[in-house]
Amino acid sequence: MNDFLSLAKQRQSDRAFDPDRSVEPEKIERILQAACIAPSACNAQPWHFIVVDNPELKNQIADATSNRLLGINHFTKQAPLHIIIVEEKANLSSGFGTWAKNKHFPHLDIGIAAAHLVLAAEDEGLGSCIIGWFDENKIRQLLNIPSGKRILLDIVIGYSTQNDRSKKRKKTDEVISYNGY
Amino acid sequence: MNDFLSLAKQRQSDRAFDPDRSVEPEKIERILQAACIAPSACNAQPWHFIVVDNPELKNQIADATSNRLLGINHFTKQAPLHIIIVEEKANLSSGFGTWAKNKHFPHLDIGIAAAHLVLAAEDEGLGSCIIGWFDENKIRQLLNIPSGKRILLDIVIGYSTQNDRSKKRKKTDEVISYNGY
Numbered sequence: 473m474n475d476f477l478s479l480a481k482q483r484q485s486d487r488a489f490d491p492d493r494s495v496e497p498e499k500i501e502r503i504l505q506a507a508c509i510a511p512s513a514c515n516a517q518p519w520h521f522i523v524v525d526n527p528e529l530k531n532q533i534a535d536a537t538s539n540r541l542l543g544i545n546h547f548t549k550q551a552p553l554h555i556i557i558v559e560e561k562a563n564l565s566s567g568f569g570t571w572a573k574n575k576h577f578p579h580l581d582i583g584i585a586a587a588h589l590v591l592a593a594e595d596e597g598l599g600s601c602i603i604g605w606f607d608e609n610k611i612r613q614l615l616n617i618p619s620g621k622r623i624l625l626d627i628v629i630g631y632s633t634q635n636d637r638s639k640k641r642k643k644t645d646e647v648i649s650y651n652g653y
Numbered sequence: 654m655n656d657f658l659s660l661a662k663q664r665q666s667d668r669a670f671d672p673d674r675s676v677e678p679e680k681i682e683r684i685l686q687a688a689c690i691a692p693s694a695c696n697a698q699p700w701h702f703i704v705v706d707n708p709e710l711k712n713q714i715a716d717a718t719s720n721r722l723l724g725i726n727h728f729t730k731q732a733p734l735h736i737i738i739v740e741e742k743a744n745l746s747s748g749f750g751t752w753a754k755n756k757h758f759p760h761l762d763i764g765i766a767a768a769h770l771v772l773a774a775e776d777e778g779l780g781s782c783i784i785g786w787f788d789e790n791k792i793r794q795l796l797n798i799p800s801g802k803r804i805l806l807d808i809v810i811g812y813s814t815q816n817d818r819s820k821k822r823k824k825t826d827e828v829i830s831y832n833g834y
Contacts, residue, residue: 476660476776480687480769504829506661508822510768513785517823526832558834569786575805576760577785583764584783587691588661591772595657602765604694604758605750617834624756641689642698648685651707653739653798 479594484637486599489550489630494525499596500553503629506592507555512581516566519578519585522556522615529614530554536610537603537626545603551630555589556611557582559622582624589627599632660775665818667780670731670811675706680777681734684810687773688736693762697747700759700766703737703796710795711735717791718784718807726784732811736770737792738763740803763805770808780813 504521512518524530533556534549548554559578562570566577590600603626611623685702693699705711714737715730729735743751743759751758771781784807792804 476657476773477683477687479657480690480773483692485692502658504825506658508825508828509658509661509820511664511666511771511783515821517828519828520834521829522834523829523831529832560828573786573789575785575803576757579757579760580764580767580785580805583761583766584768585764586761587765587768587772590692591768592657592661602692604756604761605754608754615833622756624761639690640696644685644689647689647698647700647741648702648704650704651710652796653701653703 479591481639482636483591483594483600484639485601486632486634487547487601488632488634489547489552489599490633491550491552493631494552495598495629499598500525503589503592503596507585507589510581510585510588512566512584513569513577514563514565516562516578516581518560518562518566518581520558520560522558524554524556524615525552532614533611533626536614537606539605544605548603548628551628553629555627555629556615556623557586557625557627558617559624579624586625586627593629598629599634601628603628660772662820663817664772664775664781665820666782667813667815668728668782669813669815670728670733670780671814672731672733674812675733676779676810680779681706684770684773684777688766688770691762691766691769693747693765694750694758695744695746697743697758697762699741699743699747699762701739701741703739705735705737705796706733713795714792714807717795718787720786725786729784729809732809734810736808736810737796737804738767738806738808739798740805760805767806767808774810778812779810780815782809784809
């Protein structure tokens with residue numbers, strides 16, 4: 473990659489993948505490294521990453537993300553790789569911050585780690601989509617995730633077969649201001 | 654930068670800055686572009702970025718982040734630039750997801766945008782620190798942020814005077830597993 477801004481612009485939510493092309497283990501490892509190195513409030517690292525690449529299991533996970541009624545996420549079955557992010561208990565100081573400031577720091581932390589993950593995937597020539605809507609209980613059961621633990625995101629990764637598209641974003645003066653709101 | 658993983662490894666939370674060296678406007682603009690291009694649930698973009706570079710005002714913001722009792726964040730006054738992230742109301746579909754899945758998507762979204770922001774800063778040769786602990790009401794007052802809007806993060810940016818240090822992270826097998834928890 474040339475520079476970070478180009479990488480960030482290039483990365484898009486991909487919803488079509490080559491189902492016959494799996495992701496190389498060394499790429500998976502570098503992507504996970506990038507996620508684990510992410511900063512977090514009080515360095516709590518309140519996350520656990522479950523790599524799902526078993527063909528049968530990843531199809532079952534994909535089924536748990538799609539919803540016939542809403543007609544969403546059917547594409548997830550094309551992807552050879554899912555990385556599930558489970559929220560773990562934060563450390564004492566981060567937990568104190570969450571309580572004192574009424575801000576759920578683990579959600580912010582996992583957002584940061586997810587960004588690292590998909591940007592690392594992009595840099596490896598892979599497409600990705602961050603999925604937040606799924607049947608949490610079904611995934612919990614499929615992956616033996618202890619009850620009580622929240623499953624925040626499923627990141628779908630593979631070789632994209634989707635064309636690049638231009639991004640739609642709010643106008644700059646709507647979201648940026650200087651020295652005041 | 655050579656590759657994303659190197660950039661992610663290189664970036665650290667910097668807590669010492671050259672107070673006499675301001676950040677070039679074109680760098681600020683590229684950093685904001687990288688933040689605005691971040692993905693978000695249902696493309697809600699539930700954020701507003703306030704750039705604070707006015708010398709007097711940024712010192713007042715810095716005061717609102719430091720806490721004498723806890724002895725934290727005194728370094729923030731050295732930084733020439735603060736970018737405050739205010740949470741905006743998400744769109745209908747993201748709001749529905751937050752309600753239906755009991756997951757606060759705007760926190761995840763703002764985590765992703767914050768990651769873009771600090772990684773872009775790193776790529777510009779700048780240091781940064783993500784601050785979540787501050788006197789929210791004081792900052793709201795200083796920047797005329799409407800009451801009711803939450804101020805999630807203050808990202809402190811400047812030319813770092815801190816040495817690189819190695820990162821402490823949990824062991825890999827503690828946070829990563831394959832095809833099951």
